[in-house]
Amino acid sequence: MSVVDKVKNMVSGEKGRKVAQLDSVSQTVSKDDRITTDFGVKQPTADEWLRVSRDDKTGPMLLEDSYARERIHRFDHERIPERVVHARGAGAFGNFRLFESAEDVTFAPVLTDTSRETPVFVRFSTVQGSRGSADTVRDVRGFAVKFYTQEGNWDIVGNNIPVFFIQDAIKFPDVVHAVKPEPHNEVPQAQSAHNNFWDFVYMHEEATHMYMWTMSDRAIPRSYRMMQGFGVNTFTLINKNGERHFVKFHFTPELGVHSFVWDEALKLAGQDPDFHRKDLWEAIENGAYPKWKFGIQTIPESKEHDFDFDILDATKMWPEDIIPVRYIGELELNRNVDEYFPQTEQVAFCTAHLPPGIGVSDDPLLQGRSFSYFDTQLSRLGVNWQELPINKPVCPVMNFNRDGQGRHQITKGTVNYWPNRFEARPPATLQEGAYLDPPQSVQGIKARTKSAKFRDHYNQAQLFYNSLSPPEKSHVAAAFAFELDHCEDTIVYERMSQRLADIDLELAQNVAEMVGGTKPTKATRNNHGKRAKNLSQTEVQPNKPTIASRRVAIIIADGFDKVTYEAITTTLKASGALPFTIAPRRSEIFPAGVEKMPRNGVQPDHHLEGMRSTMFDAIFVPGGAGSLETLRKSGRAIHWVREAFGHLKAIGATGEAVQLLSQAFALSGVKLSNDNKVVESYGVVTIADVAPDSLKGTVTIAKEGTGFLQKFWYQIAQHKNFDRESDGLSSQVAY
Numbered sequence: 001m002s003v004v005d006k007v008k009n010m011v012s013g014e015k016g017r018k019v020a021q022l023d024s025v026s027q028t029v030s031k032d033d034r035i036t037t038d039f040g041v042k043q044p045t046a047d048e049w050l051r052v053s054r055d056d057k058t059g060p061m062l063l064e065d066s067y068a069r070e071r072i073h074r075f076d077h078e079r080i081p082e083r084v085v086h087a088r089g090a091g092a093f094g095n096f097r098l099f100e101s102a103e104d105v106t107f108a109p110v111l112t113d114t115s116r117e118t119p120v121f122v123r124f125s126t127v128q129g130s131r132g133s134a135d136t137v138r139d140v141r142g143f144a145v146k147f148y149t150q151e152g153n154w155d156i157v158g159n160n161i162p163v164f165f166i167q168d169a170i171k172f173p174d175v176v177h178a179v180k181p182e183p184h185n186e187v188p189q190a191q192s193a194h195n196n197f198w199d200f201v202y203m204h205e206e207a208t209h210m211y212m213w214t215m216s217d218r219a220i221p222r223s224y225r226m227m228q229g230f231g232v233n234t235f236t237l238i239n240k241n242g243e244r245h246f247v248k249f250h251f252t253p254e255l256g257v258h259s260f261v262w263d264e265a266l267k268l269a270g271q272d273p274d275f276h277r278k279d280l281w282e283a284i285e286n287g288a289y290p291k292w293k294f295g296i297q298t299i300p301e302s303k304e305h306d307f308d309f310d311i312l313d314a315t316k317m318w319p320e321d322i323i324p325v326r327y328i329g330e331l332e333l334n335r336n337v338d339e340y341f342p343q344t345e346q347v348a349f350c351t352a353h354l355p356p357g358i359g360v361s362d363d364p365l366l367q368g369r370s371f372s373y374f375d376t377q378l379s380r381l382g383v384n385w386q387e388l389p390i391n392k393p394v395c396p397v398m399n400f401n402r403d404g405q406g407r408h409q410i411t412k413g414t415v416n417y418w419p420n421r422f423e424a425r426p427p428a429t430l431q432e433g434a435y436l437d438p439p440q441s442v443q444g445i446k447a448r449t450k451s452a453k454f455r456d457h458y459n460q461a462q463l464f465y466n467s468l469s470p471p472e473k474s475h476v477a478a479a480f481a482f483e484l485d486h487c488e489d490t491i492v493y494e495r496m497s498q499r500l501a502d503i504d505l506e507l508a509q510n511v512a513e514m515v516g517g518t519k520p521t522k523a524t525r526n527n528h529g530k531r532a533k534n535l536s537q538t539e540v541q542p543n544k545p546t547i548a549s550r551r552v553a554i555i556i557a558d559g560f561d562k563v564t565y566e567a568i569t570t571t572l573k574a575s576g577a578l579p580f581t582i583a584p585r586r587s588e589i590f591p592a593g594v595e596k597m598p599r600n601g602v603q604p605d606h607h608l609e610g611m612r613s614t615m616f617d618a619i620f621v622p623g624g625a626g627s628l629e630t631l632r633k634s635g636r637a638i639h640w641v642r643e644a645f646g647h648l649k650a651i652g653a654t655g656e657a658v659q660l661l662s663q664a665f666a667l668s669g670v671k672l673s674n675d676n677k678v679v680e681s682y683g684v685v686t687i688a689d690v691a692p693d694s695l696k697g698t699v700t701i702a703k704e705g706t707g708f709l710q711k712f713w714y715q716i717a718q719h720k721n722f723d724r725e726s727d728g729l730s731s732q733v734a735y
């Protein structure tokens with residue numbers, strides 16, 4: 001799309017239309033405004049309730065003060081029920097662009113018209129916790145996308161994990177009750193690490209595949225921007241010849257999939273419970289707009305039964321080796337919300353919101369969901385929630401639905417029914433864009449049962465586990481060990497230890513040993529040994545390594561080496577990363593060789609106590625004898641370095657600062673530079689003698705890079721150095 005077309009689209013296209021619609025109900029607070037009642041009457045004070053009083057006595061307040069009563073009354077009713085699940089979330093606006101038409105499988109213009117830019121609103125969420133819980137807990141993440149298409153709203157209400165705990169919507173209350181805080185004491189918050197959850201999933205075998213995913217690194221994402229989105233359920237697409245395909249929707253992040261290590265996630269939950277929310281906000285404010293490729297996996301209707309799993313079963317994914325993802329579009333988030341409550345909180349998604357050309361399938365989980373969302377939104381938002389600006393389509397809404405609490409729309413005329421003598425608002429024809437339910441023959445017996453393939457719960461659980469990299473497998477074992485350690489009931493951890501032998505014997509033995517269960521001696525089910533593509537997140541990585549939007553802490557103290565500091569800061573910014581200067585105090589820090597006079601130094605962004613290493617992706621320490629002297633005597637500074645090492649982050653140091661690293665983790669296995677050669681060892685990049693040209697030149701991020709910057713940037717782009725963990729180095733450091 002040309003720049004001119006882009007501008008036109010901003011103003012009058014679909015994208016501009018949603019912005020204009022929201023702007024028409026927005027206001028900006030200004031000092032020219034004067035405070036009024038809800039009914040527009042200006043008020044002389046917002047501080048004093050009308051009362052009977054004298055200078056020497058404060059008397060009773062008067063009920064007559066309707067303005068004061070209005071203020072308290074409005075405040076008393078500010079809260080609405082939080083979502084029963086996915087209560088904690090963060091949202092942003094953006095747009096969806098199609099680069100390849102999918103007209104062979106659908107006639108939905110949002111998936112066929114490559115000239116369109118469709119405005120979207122996306123809400124990411126955790127599932128278990130309440131609205132005020134922490135972002136970084138072990139949990140599934142919601143990934144809900146509302147496309148405001150010209151043919152009506154389309155919602156993909158997905159997750160960052162492609163499968164689910166249950167096959168049939170009737171079980172949803174049970175799985176949610178089991179995972180939420182226990183009913184007697186409302187403990188624990190936002191965690192599956194308790195008796196009830198593990199008791200339930202043991203008894204309910206269809207959850208097996210899903211809990212293997214939630215025990216993996218997928219459930220502790222580094223950022224909403226670095227996770228995949230999956231529609232999970234099976235939908236259908238219909239083309240203009242009336243042919244149907246089954247479809248799964250995918251969003252794949254441009255930055256690749258990255259996660260925390262568990263200790264980091266645990267600490268962040270206390271140190272910065274809003275970490276993900278802030279990360280999304282900060283990236284968008286800095287112009288580092290998060291992007292995802294949008295893809296579809298399709299299966300023609302005639303091939304529905306060609307697979308060894310049921311393609312309508314939400315506890316199964318469609319292996320990409322046999323059903324490749326076809327990437328046809330791109331989702332970008334580029335605008336933060338103006339106000340959280342009317343936008344992120346009041347947005348209401350529903351799996352039944354589908355434009356013509358896209359349909360549901362007989363997936364028994366999907367069919368239940370399509371009832372549940374409408375229903376729950378009635379108690380959360382009231383009957384006219386579809387009129388709230390964030391939920392309103394950009395195309396006209398014309399029907400005979402009327403009245404109800406909070407109705408905004410005023411429809412003129414005498415007619416509120418169809419058919420009517422004026423032939424007003426008749427149903428649309430297909431040519432006019434009516435929704436198409438293609439005729440399908442349905443047969444069977446009426447019974448509470450599903451097809452036989454729904455009864456297999458282990459093949460894909462093994463497939464997932466087999467496909468993980470060795471570090472990912474060890475994280476799964478550690479996650480089970482943590483979770484089951486929190487279950488006090490012997491029967492719960494004992495049974496779960498045995499159940500894992502149905503998936504992998506070694507995993508079961510390791511977990512049993514850690515949690516005090518009986519160590520199984522033989523596998524209770526044969527492992528088929530198969531693996532599949534892109535289940536390990538190490539395979540879902542960008543084509544070219546990047547450090548864009550990575551937070552890098554640069555630690556300095558008085559007497560630091562300014563030349564190196566400036567070279568690193570400037571080059572990080574040029575590469576799209578976000579450098580933050582951290583020092584023992586937030587007032588000015590002076591480099592070596594300058595007088596300690598105001599404005600001779602640099603103003604740090606934070607001090608060492610205010611932020612922790614957990615909030616950054618990498619750390620760098622420039623040299624300077626004075627700086628080293630201070631930092632090496634600071635337990636907190638040493639802890640920063642140790643913790644970054646323990647959390648497998650890239651660490652860079654130059655000049656005297658190399659000595660700080662050897663003091664912090666004193667490990668013979670990690671090689672450090674002691675001359676003018678750049679040394680990279682386990683993601684630690686050092687150079688002891690910095691020459692004027694050591695930190696110059698353009699940085700191409702590649703494994704074979706030789707200079708300090710090239711090597712350090714490459715390590716940051718890797719996100720974590722897992723060799724440090726597998727070779728037993730990180731576990732030797734106290735952090």
Ligand code: HEM
Pocket residue numbers: 082083084085086089123124125141142143144157158159164168169170172231232233314347348349365368369372373376377380
């Ligand atoms: C494939 C499995 C499922 C996925 C991927 C999924 C995804 C989501 C997401 C992303 C949200 C948050 C929407 C938002 O940001 O506002 C959500 C909320 C919710 N989900 Fe699901 N869900 C699944 C299964 C179910 C089932 C089976 C039910 C019930 C039968 C259900 C009921 C709900 C309810 C009641 C909410 C709260 C909605 C609101 O208050 O607006 N979900 N789900």
